[in-house]
Each structure stands twice: as C-alpha cells, then as structure tokens.
Amino acid sequence: MSPDIKRRIVFTILSDYIAGEELRQVMILWQAEFSERSRYELNQFLGACRDVPGIQQNRLEILSRLVRMVMAANESDLKPDPINWMNSADDAETSFTPSEPLTKEEFSRPQQAASRLSQPQKTSETAPQNSLVAEVVNMLFSRLRSDQIRTIKSYVLxxxxxxxxQPAAVAMFEQPDISVSAVHTPLEIMDARKLINFTYIGCCEAIGPVDADLLLSKAVREVGEKYRGNEPYANCLNQLLGR
Structure with missing residues (x-):
C-alpha cells in the first residue's frame, strides 16, 4: 500500500474525532514516525497520541476502523490527501481544505514450544517468503492458547x-497441529502477504484488535531482528508487510 493511501486512511478516520491544529499535529506525527512502518503497528501510533483525548477516549473504535480500512481500502471512501495542509503553518487552526483533489503491557507469555516454533527455516531449501510467513505466524501463535490458534487457522484456511x-499457501494452514510449516513450493509474494493479512484478521476476531496488534507487531519485530543484516530476507519481510 502506497504511503499516500495510508496517510489518507489515517486522516479520513481521525478527522471524525479531532480537528484543526490538533489533527494537523497528529498527522505530522504519523508522517514523521509511523508512515513507513508496518500496517500492523497502528496501535503503537495511537499509543503515541496519549495526550489527545479525542483519540484516547475512542482508541478501540478508531483502531478497529483503521484495521478494517487498511485491509480493504476503497479510495472512493477516502478524503483527499492532506499533505499540503500538514506542511503549511498558515491557517493551521482552520478546517482542512485540500489544494488538490503503548500504554498496555506487552504480551509476553512464552511457552515451551516457542523456541521450537521460532527456529529458522532451512533457507537453502525454502524460499524466503515461505520461511518468513511461517516464522512470523508461529512466533505469534507461541503466545496464544491452542483453541485460539485453531480458530485463527480455520479462518485463514x-x-x-x-x-x-495457490495450493501451497492453503497447505501451510491445513495441518491440524498448532503451528504452520514452510512448504517448499515458493509462494507468490502477494499470496504470502495475504496469509499474514488473513492471520491478522483472524487474530483480531479471536482476541480483539488491540491485542492482535500488539502480538503481531512483536512477532514481526522479533523475526526482523533475527534477519537484521540479511538483505534478501529483510527486503522480503518489508515486501510482505507492505512497507
């Protein structure tokens, strides 16, 4: 998803809760600190707006709306890009007129299976996107109950x-156990990305969007740290996250 579309999504939703200079400053924060981050870090952005009552009082509702729109954006429903308004110090107190058409404790419930689930895949035999999907999903699953995992896997399947x-993507989630395996047939990047998106949506339904955001963001960070310095895998992870 392009940065301008993500910016328009955030602006469209937040403008229902705040306005004027307050909205402008929040959008500047988004642009400077969060616009290049994964779509799964929306909750961190809202947490950074802890001094904005209109956001904090409606945080769960805003997060739910952001998640739904990011996963299925319809440009016709979005307000025009506010970038010029954001960059103008003049008329900051006025309404937007386009010139062109973590306060929650981080989940940390490691299970004995976590170390097994998060082991690196055999990169010589498995495509990077296959390994990364499996590792991100299994890292997330390591912090969930078995019934929650089965619910999510059922949704993704x-x-x-x-x-x-493609059949290989489906096969990753067909196994009855509480993990997924990196199949050998290389996944299409778009299919691999959709598997992560579906996992996120299923997780939102199983434990709620706030907890899903926290857990998936943590899983992404941990997998990203493991492949820091490994350019092919780091670039592939960015592709899968829509960065």
Whole structure:
C-alpha cells in the first residue's frame, strides 16, 4: 500500500474525532514516525497520541476502523490527501481544505514450544517468503492458547480457499497441529502477504484488535531482528508487510 493511501486512511478516520491544529499535529506525527512502518503497528501510533483525548477516549473504535480500512481500502471512501495542509503553518487552526483533489503491557507469555516454533527455516531449501510467513505466524501463535490458534487457522484456511490462493499457501494452514510449516513450493509474494493479512484478521476476531496488534507487531519485530543484516530476507519481510 502506497504511503499516500495510508496517510489518507489515517486522516479520513481521525478527522471524525479531532480537528484543526490538533489533527494537523497528529498527522505530522504519523508522517514523521509511523508512515513507513508496518500496517500492523497502528496501535503503537495511537499509543503515541496519549495526550489527545479525542483519540484516547475512542482508541478501540478508531483502531478497529483503521484495521478494517487498511485491509480493504476503497479510495472512493477516502478524503483527499492532506499533505499540503500538514506542511503549511498558515491557517493551521482552520478546517482542512485540500489544494488538490503503548500504554498496555506487552504480551509476553512464552511457552515451551516457542523456541521450537521460532527456529529458522532451512533457507537453502525454502524460499524466503515461505520461511518468513511461517516464522512470523508461529512466533505469534507461541503466545496464544491452542483453541485460539485453531480458530485463527480455520479462518485463514477458509479465506485462502475463498480467495483461491495457490495450493501451497492453503497447505501451510491445513495441518491440524498448532503451528504452520514452510512448504517448499515458493509462494507468490502477494499470496504470502495475504496469509499474514488473513492471520491478522483472524487474530483480531479471536482476541480483539488491540491485542492482535500488539502480538503481531512483536512477532514481526522479533523475526526482523533475527534477519537484521540479511538483505534478501529483510527486503522480503518489508515486501510482505507492505512497507
């Protein structure tokens, strides 16, 4: 997803809760600190707005709306890009007129299986995107109950079949256990990205969007740290996260 579309999504939703200079400063914060981050770090952005009552009083509602719109953005529903207004110090107190058409404690419930689930895949035999999907998902699963994992896997499997993802993508979630395996057939990047998106949506339904955001962001950070300095894998992870 392009930065301008993400910016328009954030602006469209936040403008229902705050306005004027307050909105402008929040959008400047988004642009400077969060615009290049993963779509799964929306909750951190809202947490950084802890001094904005209009956001904090409606945080869960705002996060839910952001998640839904990021996952299925319809440009016709978005307000025009506010970038010029954000960059103008003049008329900051006025309404937007386009010139052109973590306060929550981080989940940390490591299980004995976590170390097994997060082991690096054999990169010589497995495509980077296959390994990364499996590792991110398994890192997330290591902090969930088995019933929650099965609920999420069932959702992902159903969504993958409905959207006609390639057989290898479907196969990753067909196993009855509480993990996923990196299949050997290389996944299409778009299919790999959709698997992460479906996992996120399923997680939102199973434990709520706030907790899902925290857990998936943590999983992404941990996998990213493991591949720091490994350019092919780091670049592939950025692709999968829509960065």
């Amino acid at each position: 159903s969504a993958a079949q409905k959207k006609k993802l």
